[in-house]
Amino acid sequence: MNKVAVVTGATSGIGRANVELLLKDNIDVIGLARSEKRAEELKISFSDLETSAKLHIVMGDLSSNQKSKDALKNIQYVLNKHYQGRLDILMNIAGIVSSGLHVNEDGNELTFATNHLSVFILTLGLVSYLEKSTNPRILVVSSLSHYRASINFNNLQNKKCYNILKAYKRSKLYNVFFVKAFARKYPHLPIFAIDPGLVKTEIGLKNTSKLAGKIWLWRVSKGTDAIYPASFMAKIAIDQDYVTQTGLYFKEGIPKKSNPITYNETYQERLWDITKELVKS
Template identity: 25%
Template structure:
Protein backbone atom coordinates (compact mmCIF):
# COMPACT_ATOMS: atom_id res chain seq x y z
CA UNK A 1 0.00 0.00 0.00
CA UNK A 2 1.34 3.43 -0.93
CA UNK A 3 2.22 5.57 2.05
CA UNK A 4 0.10 8.70 2.42
CA UNK A 5 1.87 12.09 2.33
CA UNK A 6 2.72 13.48 5.78
CA UNK A 7 0.57 16.23 7.32
CA UNK A 8 0.37 17.74 10.79
CA UNK A 9 -2.29 15.13 11.59
CA UNK A 10 0.62 12.64 11.71
CA UNK A 11 2.34 14.41 14.61
CA UNK A 12 2.61 11.86 17.45
CA UNK A 13 1.44 12.43 21.02
CA UNK A 14 3.80 15.02 22.53
CA UNK A 15 2.51 14.91 26.08
CA UNK A 16 5.27 15.63 28.60
CA UNK A 17 7.65 17.17 26.05
CA UNK A 18 8.79 20.80 25.97
CA UNK A 19 9.25 22.57 22.63
CA UNK A 20 10.63 26.10 22.27
CA UNK A 21 9.76 27.97 19.06
CA UNK A 22 11.46 31.27 18.25
CA UNK A 23 9.37 33.88 16.48
CA UNK A 24 6.18 32.20 17.66
CA UNK A 25 3.93 35.26 17.76
CA UNK A 26 3.01 35.05 14.07
CA UNK A 27 3.53 33.36 10.71
CA UNK A 28 5.36 30.05 10.62
CA UNK A 29 6.26 30.24 14.30
CA UNK A 30 2.67 30.61 15.42
CA UNK A 31 1.52 27.84 13.07
CA UNK A 32 4.25 25.59 14.45
CA UNK A 33 3.42 26.39 18.07
CA UNK A 34 -0.29 25.81 17.44
CA UNK A 35 0.25 22.38 15.87
CA UNK A 36 2.64 21.29 18.63
CA UNK A 37 0.22 22.40 21.35
CA UNK A 38 -2.65 20.60 19.59
CA UNK A 39 -0.73 17.35 20.04
CA UNK A 40 -0.01 17.81 23.72
CA UNK A 41 3.36 19.55 23.80
CA UNK A 42 4.25 22.16 26.39
CA UNK A 43 5.23 25.02 24.05
CA UNK A 44 7.43 27.97 24.90
CA UNK A 45 6.63 30.90 22.61
CA UNK A 46 9.90 32.83 22.43
CA UNK A 47 9.01 36.28 21.11
CA UNK A 48 10.42 39.79 20.93
CA UNK A 49 7.03 41.42 21.65
CA UNK A 50 5.49 39.70 24.68
CA UNK A 51 2.13 41.46 24.26
CA UNK A 52 1.87 40.03 20.75
CA UNK A 53 3.04 36.69 22.14
CA UNK A 54 0.28 36.75 24.75
CA UNK A 55 -2.30 37.34 22.01
CA UNK A 56 -0.87 34.41 20.06
CA UNK A 57 -1.04 32.20 23.15
CA UNK A 58 -4.66 33.26 23.75
CA UNK A 59 -5.54 32.34 20.16
CA UNK A 60 -3.97 28.90 20.57
CA UNK A 61 -5.76 28.34 23.88
CA UNK A 62 -9.09 29.37 22.34
CA UNK A 63 -8.64 26.68 19.68
CA UNK A 64 -7.14 24.13 22.08
CA UNK A 65 -8.39 24.60 25.63
CA UNK A 66 -5.92 23.22 28.13
CA UNK A 67 -2.91 23.92 25.91
CA UNK A 68 0.27 24.29 27.97
CA UNK A 69 1.99 27.48 26.86
CA UNK A 70 4.58 29.89 28.17
CA UNK A 71 5.39 33.25 26.58
CA UNK A 72 9.03 34.22 26.99
CA UNK A 73 10.77 37.39 25.83
CA UNK A 74 13.57 36.83 23.31
CA UNK A 75 15.35 39.44 21.22
CA UNK A 76 17.77 37.57 18.98
CA UNK A 77 19.67 40.82 18.37
CA UNK A 78 20.35 41.29 22.10
CA UNK A 79 22.96 38.95 23.66
CA UNK A 80 21.67 39.72 27.16
CA UNK A 81 18.12 38.74 26.17
CA UNK A 82 19.34 35.45 24.72
CA UNK A 83 21.32 34.60 27.85
CA UNK A 84 18.44 35.59 30.13
CA UNK A 85 16.00 33.29 28.35
CA UNK A 86 18.47 30.40 28.38
CA UNK A 87 18.99 30.89 32.12
CA UNK A 88 15.24 30.79 32.81
CA UNK A 89 14.56 27.47 31.06
CA UNK A 90 14.86 24.43 33.29
CA UNK A 91 14.17 21.74 30.71
CA UNK A 92 13.78 21.39 26.97
CA UNK A 93 13.27 18.58 24.46
CA UNK A 94 13.10 20.37 21.10
CA UNK A 95 14.34 23.76 19.94
CA UNK A 96 12.87 25.17 16.72
CA UNK A 97 15.07 28.00 15.40
CA UNK A 98 12.38 29.65 13.29
CA UNK A 99 12.50 33.43 13.71
CA UNK A 100 13.90 35.54 10.91
CA UNK A 101 14.31 38.93 9.26
CA UNK A 102 14.19 39.46 5.49
CA UNK A 103 15.56 42.17 3.23
CA UNK A 104 15.86 45.33 5.34
CA UNK A 105 18.13 48.25 4.44
CA UNK A 106 21.68 47.76 5.72
CA UNK A 107 21.49 47.96 9.50
CA UNK A 108 24.07 47.06 12.15
CA UNK A 109 23.43 45.85 15.69
CA UNK A 110 25.05 47.67 18.64
CA UNK A 111 27.72 44.96 18.50
CA UNK A 112 28.42 45.83 14.85
CA UNK A 113 26.83 42.80 13.14
CA UNK A 114 24.65 43.02 10.04
CA UNK A 115 21.08 42.59 11.23
CA UNK A 116 20.02 39.63 9.04
CA UNK A 117 23.16 37.62 9.79
CA UNK A 118 22.73 38.50 13.48
CA UNK A 119 19.01 37.69 13.83
CA UNK A 120 18.79 34.72 11.49
CA UNK A 121 22.07 33.02 12.40
CA UNK A 122 24.12 34.45 15.27
CA UNK A 123 21.22 34.73 17.70
CA UNK A 124 20.15 31.15 17.06
CA UNK A 125 23.75 29.94 17.25
CA UNK A 126 24.08 31.51 20.71
CA UNK A 127 20.68 30.29 21.93
CA UNK A 128 21.35 26.71 20.79
CA UNK A 129 24.74 26.62 22.46
CA UNK A 130 23.37 27.96 25.73
CA UNK A 131 20.54 25.39 25.76
CA UNK A 132 22.50 22.36 24.63
CA UNK A 133 22.92 20.90 28.11
CA UNK A 134 19.16 20.95 28.71
CA UNK A 135 18.49 19.50 25.29
CA UNK A 136 20.94 16.66 25.92
CA UNK A 137 18.90 15.70 28.98
CA UNK A 138 15.64 15.75 27.02
CA UNK A 139 13.55 13.00 25.46
CA UNK A 140 14.28 12.49 21.74
CA UNK A 141 15.99 15.89 21.73
CA UNK A 142 16.30 17.87 18.51
CA UNK A 143 17.45 21.21 17.18
CA UNK A 144 15.48 22.24 14.10
CA UNK A 145 17.06 25.02 12.06
CA UNK A 146 14.83 26.71 9.49
CA UNK A 147 16.65 27.65 6.29
CA UNK A 148 15.31 28.37 2.78
CA UNK A 149 15.70 27.30 -0.83
CA UNK A 150 17.57 30.58 -1.36
CA UNK A 151 20.48 29.20 0.65
CA UNK A 152 21.45 27.65 -2.69
CA UNK A 153 21.95 31.14 -4.14
CA UNK A 154 23.75 32.41 -1.05
CA UNK A 155 27.48 33.02 -0.76
CA UNK A 156 29.32 33.36 2.53
CA UNK A 157 31.15 36.68 2.48
CA UNK A 158 33.54 35.83 5.29
CA UNK A 159 35.69 38.83 4.33
CA UNK A 160 32.73 41.25 4.58
CA UNK A 161 29.99 39.90 6.86
CA UNK A 162 28.72 43.40 7.66
CA UNK A 163 28.22 44.51 4.04
CA UNK A 164 30.61 47.41 4.41
CA UNK A 165 32.07 46.79 0.96
CA UNK A 166 28.77 46.14 -0.76
CA UNK A 167 25.30 45.37 0.53
CA UNK A 168 22.14 44.14 -1.15
CA UNK A 169 19.16 43.29 1.07
CA UNK A 170 18.31 39.97 -0.56
CA UNK A 171 21.94 39.01 -1.14
CA UNK A 172 22.53 39.20 2.61
CA UNK A 173 19.25 37.42 3.31
CA UNK A 174 20.40 34.57 1.07
CA UNK A 175 23.72 34.51 2.91
CA UNK A 176 21.98 34.33 6.28
CA UNK A 177 19.92 31.36 5.08
CA UNK A 178 23.11 29.68 3.83
CA UNK A 179 24.56 30.31 7.28
CA UNK A 180 21.53 28.51 8.77
CA UNK A 181 22.14 25.54 6.47
CA UNK A 182 25.87 25.43 7.22
CA UNK A 183 25.18 25.72 10.95
CA UNK A 184 22.61 22.91 11.03
CA UNK A 185 24.96 20.65 9.07
CA UNK A 186 28.03 21.46 11.15
CA UNK A 187 26.04 21.06 14.36
CA UNK A 188 25.06 17.59 13.16
CA UNK A 189 28.73 16.73 12.57
CA UNK A 190 29.78 17.93 16.01
CA UNK A 191 26.90 16.29 17.89
CA UNK A 192 27.63 13.00 16.14
CA UNK A 193 31.34 13.20 16.89
CA UNK A 194 30.59 13.94 20.56
CA UNK A 195 28.14 11.03 20.84
CA UNK A 196 25.36 13.43 21.82
CA UNK A 197 21.73 12.24 21.82
CA UNK A 198 20.66 15.57 20.29
CA UNK A 199 19.68 15.50 16.62
CA UNK A 200 20.26 18.47 14.33
CA UNK A 201 17.63 18.58 11.58
CA UNK A 202 17.02 21.23 8.92
CA UNK A 203 13.85 22.39 7.20
CA UNK A 204 12.53 25.03 4.84
CA UNK A 205 8.94 26.21 4.32
CA UNK A 206 8.90 26.71 0.55
CA UNK A 207 7.02 29.84 -0.44
CA UNK A 208 4.77 30.63 2.49
CA UNK A 209 2.52 33.60 3.08
CA UNK A 210 3.71 35.36 6.24
CA UNK A 211 4.59 38.88 7.33
CA UNK A 212 8.25 38.17 6.55
CA UNK A 213 7.86 39.35 2.95
CA UNK A 214 6.32 42.68 3.96
CA UNK A 215 7.49 43.51 7.47
CA UNK A 216 11.15 44.41 6.85
CA UNK A 217 11.54 44.34 3.07
CA UNK A 218 11.38 47.65 1.22
CA UNK A 219 10.99 49.02 -2.32
CA UNK A 220 10.80 46.61 -5.23
CA UNK A 221 11.27 43.51 -3.04
CA UNK A 222 8.25 44.43 -0.92
CA UNK A 223 6.19 44.74 -4.11
CA UNK A 224 7.51 41.53 -5.73
CA UNK A 225 7.38 39.31 -2.65
CA UNK A 226 4.50 40.72 -0.65
CA UNK A 227 2.33 42.38 -3.24
CA UNK A 228 2.64 39.91 -6.12
CA UNK A 229 4.29 36.68 -4.92
CA UNK A 230 2.21 36.14 -1.79
CA UNK A 231 -1.24 36.25 -3.45
CA UNK A 232 -0.17 34.25 -6.52
CA UNK A 233 2.28 31.62 -5.28
CA UNK A 234 2.40 31.37 -1.51
CA UNK A 235 0.85 28.65 0.60
CA UNK A 236 -0.69 29.39 4.03
CA UNK A 237 1.54 29.32 7.09
CA UNK A 238 -0.18 26.17 8.39
CA UNK A 239 1.09 24.27 5.33
CA UNK A 240 4.47 26.00 5.25
CA UNK A 241 5.10 24.84 8.81
CA UNK A 242 4.78 21.17 7.85
CA UNK A 243 8.49 20.59 7.05
CA UNK A 244 9.70 22.04 10.35
CA UNK A 245 6.99 20.16 12.23
CA UNK A 246 8.10 16.97 10.48
CA UNK A 247 11.71 17.70 11.45
CA UNK A 248 10.69 18.40 15.05
CA UNK A 249 8.36 15.45 15.62
CA UNK A 250 8.53 12.65 13.06
CA UNK A 251 10.26 9.44 14.13
CA UNK A 252 11.47 9.19 10.52
CA UNK A 253 13.27 12.56 10.48
CA UNK A 254 16.98 11.82 10.03
CA UNK A 255 19.74 13.64 11.90
CA UNK A 256 21.44 15.97 9.44
CA UNK A 257 18.47 15.73 7.07
CA UNK A 258 16.90 18.66 5.23
CA UNK A 259 13.14 18.69 4.70
CA UNK A 260 11.00 20.92 2.49
CA UNK A 261 7.82 20.88 0.39
CA UNK A 262 7.74 18.16 -2.27
CA UNK A 263 5.85 20.14 -4.90
CA UNK A 264 7.11 21.98 -7.98
CA UNK A 265 10.37 23.85 -7.25
CA UNK A 266 9.85 23.06 -3.54
CA UNK A 267 7.41 25.98 -3.33
CA UNK A 268 4.60 24.05 -1.64
CA UNK A 269 3.47 20.56 -0.78
CA UNK A 270 3.98 17.78 1.74
CA UNK A 271 7.37 17.48 3.46
CA UNK A 272 10.03 15.35 1.79
CA UNK A 273 13.81 15.06 2.01
CA UNK A 274 15.45 17.74 -0.16
CA UNK A 275 19.03 18.61 -1.04
CA UNK A 276 21.44 20.97 0.63
CA UNK A 277 23.89 22.95 -1.49
CA UNK A 278 27.54 21.98 -1.79
CA UNK A 279 28.46 25.10 0.19
CA UNK A 280 26.15 24.05 3.01
CA UNK A 281 27.75 20.60 3.16
CA UNK A 282 31.35 21.84 2.95
CA UNK A 283 33.17 21.04 6.23
CA UNK A 284 35.59 23.92 5.65
CA UNK A 285 32.67 26.36 5.55
CA UNK A 286 31.27 24.69 8.66
CA UNK A 287 34.46 25.10 10.64
CA UNK A 288 35.00 28.67 9.51
CA UNK A 289 31.44 29.75 10.29
CA UNK A 290 31.67 28.07 13.69
CA UNK A 291 34.82 30.00 14.61
CA UNK A 292 33.32 33.29 13.42
CA UNK A 293 30.10 32.63 15.35
CA UNK A 294 31.82 31.72 18.62
CA UNK A 295 33.91 34.88 18.40
CA UNK A 296 30.92 37.08 17.52
CA UNK A 297 28.61 35.72 20.24
CA UNK A 298 31.02 34.74 22.98
CA UNK A 299 29.23 31.37 23.19
CA UNK A 300 31.53 28.35 22.98
CA UNK A 301 29.94 24.93 22.64
Protein backbone atom coordinates in the same frame (compact mmCIF):
# COMPACT_ATOMS: atom_id res chain seq x y z
CA MET B 1 4.49 14.82 31.80
CA ASN B 2 4.02 16.45 28.38
CA LYS B 3 6.92 16.98 26.03
CA VAL B 4 8.11 20.58 25.82
CA ALA B 5 9.15 22.63 22.78
CA VAL B 6 10.82 26.03 22.46
CA VAL B 7 9.63 27.97 19.40
CA THR B 8 11.24 31.25 18.34
CA GLY B 9 9.22 33.49 16.04
CA ALA B 10 6.13 32.17 17.81
CA THR B 11 4.07 35.32 17.31
CA SER B 12 3.68 35.22 13.56
CA GLY B 13 3.73 33.21 10.33
CA ILE B 14 5.49 29.84 10.33
CA GLY B 15 6.36 29.99 14.03
CA ARG B 16 2.79 30.68 15.07
CA ALA B 17 1.49 27.81 12.93
CA ASN B 18 4.00 25.48 14.58
CA VAL B 19 2.88 26.61 18.03
CA GLU B 20 -0.69 25.70 17.09
CA LEU B 21 0.21 22.22 15.81
CA LEU B 22 2.46 21.43 18.78
CA LEU B 23 -0.25 22.47 21.25
CA LYS B 24 -2.81 20.37 19.35
CA ASP B 25 -0.36 17.45 19.66
CA ASN B 26 -0.40 18.02 23.44
CA ILE B 27 3.17 19.29 23.49
CA ASP B 28 3.82 22.18 25.88
CA VAL B 29 5.27 25.21 24.11
CA ILE B 30 7.57 27.97 25.27
CA GLY B 31 6.99 30.61 22.62
CA LEU B 32 9.45 33.48 22.29
CA ALA B 33 7.93 36.92 21.65
CA ARG B 34 9.67 40.27 21.22
CA SER B 35 6.59 42.44 21.64
CA GLU B 36 4.12 42.46 24.56
CA LYS B 37 1.27 43.20 22.17
CA ARG B 38 1.96 40.21 19.95
CA ALA B 39 2.57 38.01 23.01
CA GLU B 40 -0.87 38.93 24.33
CA GLU B 41 -2.50 38.30 20.93
CA LEU B 42 -0.84 34.87 20.77
CA LYS B 43 -2.05 33.96 24.25
CA ILE B 44 -5.63 35.02 23.45
CA SER B 45 -5.73 33.29 20.07
CA PHE B 46 -4.91 29.89 21.60
CA SER B 47 -6.85 30.24 24.84
CA ASP B 48 -9.79 28.14 23.54
CA LEU B 49 -7.71 25.41 21.94
CA GLU B 50 -8.67 21.88 22.98
CA THR B 51 -5.44 20.52 24.39
CA SER B 52 -3.82 19.29 27.56
CA ALA B 53 -0.71 21.31 26.68
CA LYS B 54 0.41 24.56 28.24
CA LEU B 55 1.59 27.64 26.36
CA HIS B 56 4.28 29.67 28.14
CA ILE B 57 5.18 32.95 26.54
CA VAL B 58 8.68 34.22 27.17
CA MET B 59 9.82 37.69 26.17
CA GLY B 60 13.03 38.02 24.21
CA ASP B 61 14.66 39.85 21.34
CA LEU B 62 17.17 38.05 19.12
CA SER B 63 18.71 41.06 17.39
CA SER B 64 21.97 41.23 19.37
CA ASN B 65 24.25 39.02 21.44
CA GLN B 66 23.22 40.37 24.83
CA LYS B 67 19.53 40.38 23.96
CA SER B 68 19.75 36.80 22.69
CA LYS B 69 21.55 35.77 25.87
CA ASP B 70 18.82 37.45 27.95
CA ALA B 71 16.16 35.59 25.93
CA LEU B 72 18.08 32.36 26.54
CA LYS B 73 18.08 33.01 30.29
CA ASN B 74 14.31 33.59 30.24
CA ILE B 75 13.79 30.29 28.42
CA GLN B 76 16.15 28.42 30.77
CA TYR B 77 14.24 29.83 33.74
CA VAL B 78 10.95 28.28 32.52
CA LEU B 79 12.63 24.97 31.65
CA ASN B 80 14.25 24.77 35.10
CA LYS B 81 11.06 25.79 36.92
CA HIS B 82 8.57 23.52 35.12
CA TYR B 83 10.49 20.77 33.30
CA GLN B 84 13.44 19.87 35.58
CA GLY B 85 15.79 21.46 33.05
CA ARG B 86 14.63 19.27 30.14
CA LEU B 87 13.88 20.39 26.57
CA ASP B 88 12.53 18.00 23.90
CA ILE B 89 12.16 20.17 20.80
CA LEU B 90 13.88 23.40 19.76
CA MET B 91 12.49 25.20 16.72
CA ASN B 92 14.66 28.12 15.57
CA ILE B 93 12.16 29.93 13.36
CA ALA B 94 12.49 33.69 14.06
CA GLY B 95 13.98 35.58 11.16
CA ILE B 96 14.02 38.85 9.27
CA VAL B 97 14.73 40.32 5.89
CA SER B 98 15.96 43.89 6.02
CA SER B 99 16.19 46.75 3.51
CA GLY B 100 19.32 48.83 4.04
CA LEU B 101 22.35 48.12 6.18
CA HIS B 102 21.55 48.16 9.92
CA VAL B 103 24.28 47.44 12.43
CA ASN B 104 23.43 46.40 15.99
CA GLU B 105 25.10 47.38 19.27
CA ASP B 106 27.75 44.65 18.80
CA GLY B 107 28.68 46.03 15.38
CA ASN B 108 27.01 43.10 13.62
CA GLU B 109 24.69 43.42 10.64
CA LEU B 110 21.09 42.94 11.77
CA THR B 111 20.04 40.09 9.42
CA PHE B 112 23.24 38.19 10.20
CA ALA B 113 22.73 38.73 13.95
CA THR B 114 19.04 37.78 14.02
CA ASN B 115 19.04 34.91 11.53
CA HIS B 116 22.42 33.35 12.30
CA LEU B 117 24.13 34.50 15.52
CA SER B 118 21.01 34.11 17.67
CA VAL B 119 20.53 30.52 16.42
CA PHE B 120 24.06 29.74 17.55
CA ILE B 121 23.53 31.36 20.97
CA LEU B 122 20.17 29.70 21.67
CA THR B 123 21.03 26.24 20.37
CA LEU B 124 24.39 25.98 22.12
CA GLY B 125 22.87 27.47 25.27
CA LEU B 126 20.18 24.78 25.29
CA VAL B 127 22.42 21.74 24.60
CA SER B 128 22.48 20.55 28.23
CA TYR B 129 18.66 20.88 28.36
CA LEU B 130 18.19 18.88 25.14
CA GLU B 131 20.56 16.23 26.50
CA LYS B 132 18.02 15.53 29.24
CA SER B 133 15.37 14.55 26.67
CA THR B 134 14.94 10.92 25.63
CA ASN B 135 14.08 12.03 22.08
CA PRO B 136 15.52 15.50 21.37
CA ARG B 137 15.05 17.40 18.09
CA ILE B 138 16.35 20.72 16.77
CA LEU B 139 14.93 22.43 13.69
CA VAL B 140 16.47 25.47 12.03
CA VAL B 141 14.44 27.23 9.35
CA SER B 142 16.58 27.95 6.32
CA SER B 143 15.24 28.73 2.84
CA LEU B 144 15.30 27.72 -0.80
CA SER B 145 17.11 31.02 -1.40
CA HIS B 146 20.26 29.55 0.21
CA TYR B 147 20.94 27.73 -3.08
CA ARG B 148 21.62 31.09 -4.71
CA ALA B 149 24.08 32.23 -2.04
CA SER B 150 27.84 32.05 -1.79
CA ILE B 151 30.17 32.51 1.16
CA ASN B 152 32.78 35.25 1.25
CA PHE B 153 34.76 35.20 4.48
CA ASN B 154 36.02 38.73 3.76
CA ASN B 155 32.46 40.06 3.70
CA LEU B 156 30.58 37.53 5.83
CA GLN B 157 28.07 40.09 7.12
CA ASN B 158 27.59 41.89 3.79
CA LYS B 159 28.63 45.22 5.31
CA LYS B 160 30.50 46.02 2.08
CA CYS B 161 27.95 46.67 -0.69
CA TYR B 162 24.91 45.64 1.39
CA ASN B 163 22.07 44.16 -0.59
CA ILE B 164 18.79 43.01 1.00
CA LEU B 165 18.53 39.72 -0.90
CA LYS B 166 22.21 38.84 -0.66
CA ALA B 167 22.18 39.40 3.12
CA TYR B 168 19.04 37.26 3.54
CA LYS B 169 20.17 34.40 1.27
CA ARG B 170 23.57 34.27 2.95
CA SER B 171 22.03 34.16 6.43
CA LYS B 172 19.95 31.17 5.29
CA LEU B 173 23.09 29.55 3.83
CA TYR B 174 24.79 29.98 7.22
CA ASN B 175 21.82 28.18 8.81
CA VAL B 176 22.63 25.10 6.71
CA PHE B 177 26.36 25.32 7.50
CA PHE B 178 25.44 25.54 11.19
CA VAL B 179 23.15 22.49 11.03
CA LYS B 180 25.82 20.38 9.34
CA ALA B 181 28.60 21.41 11.73
CA PHE B 182 26.35 20.94 14.77
CA ALA B 183 25.28 17.47 13.60
CA ARG B 184 28.93 16.41 13.47
CA LYS B 185 29.81 17.89 16.87
CA TYR B 186 26.64 16.70 18.67
CA PRO B 187 25.59 13.46 16.92
CA HIS B 188 23.32 12.57 19.85
CA LEU B 189 21.14 15.68 19.24
CA PRO B 190 19.32 15.31 15.89
CA ILE B 191 19.21 18.61 14.01
CA PHE B 192 17.54 19.49 10.69
CA ALA B 193 17.60 22.42 8.26
CA ILE B 194 14.10 23.20 7.04
CA ASP B 195 13.07 24.69 3.73
CA PRO B 196 9.46 25.83 4.29
CA GLY B 197 8.87 26.78 0.65
CA LEU B 198 7.26 30.09 -0.23
CA VAL B 199 4.84 30.94 2.57
CA LYS B 200 2.25 33.71 2.90
CA THR B 201 3.62 35.65 5.87
CA GLU B 202 4.44 39.24 6.73
CA ILE B 203 8.22 38.80 6.76
CA GLY B 204 8.73 40.92 3.64
CA LEU B 205 6.70 43.81 5.07
CA LYS B 206 8.38 44.30 8.43
CA ASN B 207 11.87 45.77 7.99
CA THR B 208 11.63 46.61 4.33
CA SER B 209 11.20 49.54 1.96
CA LYS B 210 7.84 50.21 0.29
CA LEU B 211 9.13 48.76 -2.97
CA ALA B 212 10.51 45.60 -1.35
CA GLY B 213 7.17 45.21 0.48
CA LYS B 214 5.22 45.47 -2.79
CA ILE B 215 7.47 42.91 -4.47
CA TRP B 216 7.03 40.58 -1.50
CA LEU B 217 3.21 40.88 -1.63
CA TRP B 218 3.22 40.04 -5.32
CA ARG B 219 5.60 37.08 -4.86
CA VAL B 220 3.98 35.64 -1.78
CA SER B 221 0.49 35.59 -3.27
CA LYS B 222 1.66 32.32 -4.86
CA GLY B 223 2.81 30.91 -1.51
CA THR B 224 1.20 28.38 0.83
CA ASP B 225 -0.43 29.05 4.17
CA ALA B 226 1.94 28.74 7.14
CA ILE B 227 0.17 25.63 8.39
CA TYR B 228 1.54 23.71 5.37
CA PRO B 229 5.27 23.86 6.30
CA ALA B 230 4.30 23.56 9.96
CA SER B 231 2.66 20.19 9.27
CA PHE B 232 5.87 18.60 8.01
CA MET B 233 8.00 20.43 10.60
CA ALA B 234 5.85 18.87 13.32
CA LYS B 235 6.47 15.43 11.79
CA ILE B 236 10.23 15.97 11.79
CA ALA B 237 10.03 17.15 15.38
CA ILE B 238 8.04 14.13 16.53
CA ASP B 239 8.34 11.03 14.30
CA GLN B 240 11.02 8.49 15.15
CA ASP B 241 11.89 7.94 11.44
CA TYR B 242 13.93 11.15 11.21
CA VAL B 243 16.41 10.49 14.02
CA THR B 244 19.02 8.94 11.73
CA GLN B 245 18.82 11.84 9.27
CA THR B 246 20.54 14.44 11.41
CA GLY B 247 22.34 17.27 9.59
CA LEU B 248 20.17 17.06 6.48
CA TYR B 249 18.18 19.71 4.63
CA PHE B 250 14.45 18.97 4.33
CA LYS B 251 11.84 20.26 1.92
CA GLU B 252 8.26 19.15 2.51
CA GLY B 253 9.46 16.53 4.98
CA ILE B 254 11.83 14.95 2.44
CA PRO B 255 15.65 15.21 2.61
CA LYS B 256 17.14 17.11 -0.33
CA LYS B 257 20.71 17.97 -1.32
CA SER B 258 21.50 21.47 -0.07
CA ASN B 259 23.79 23.96 -1.84
CA PRO B 260 26.99 21.96 -2.68
CA ILE B 261 29.20 24.38 -0.72
CA THR B 262 27.35 23.51 2.52
CA TYR B 263 29.09 20.09 2.46
CA ASN B 264 32.53 21.72 2.64
CA GLU B 265 33.68 20.90 6.17
CA THR B 266 36.49 23.47 6.07
CA TYR B 267 33.91 26.21 5.44
CA GLN B 268 31.59 24.75 8.09
CA GLU B 269 34.38 24.83 10.67
CA ARG B 270 35.62 28.28 9.68
CA LEU B 271 32.13 29.76 9.97
CA TRP B 272 31.62 27.96 13.30
CA ASP B 273 34.88 29.37 14.73
CA ILE B 274 34.16 32.92 13.53
CA THR B 275 30.62 32.72 14.92
CA LYS B 276 31.91 31.44 18.27
CA GLU B 277 34.21 34.46 18.51
CA LEU B 278 31.49 36.91 17.43
CA VAL B 279 28.99 35.75 20.07
CA LYS B 280 31.52 36.22 22.90
CA SER B 281 30.87 39.98 23.12
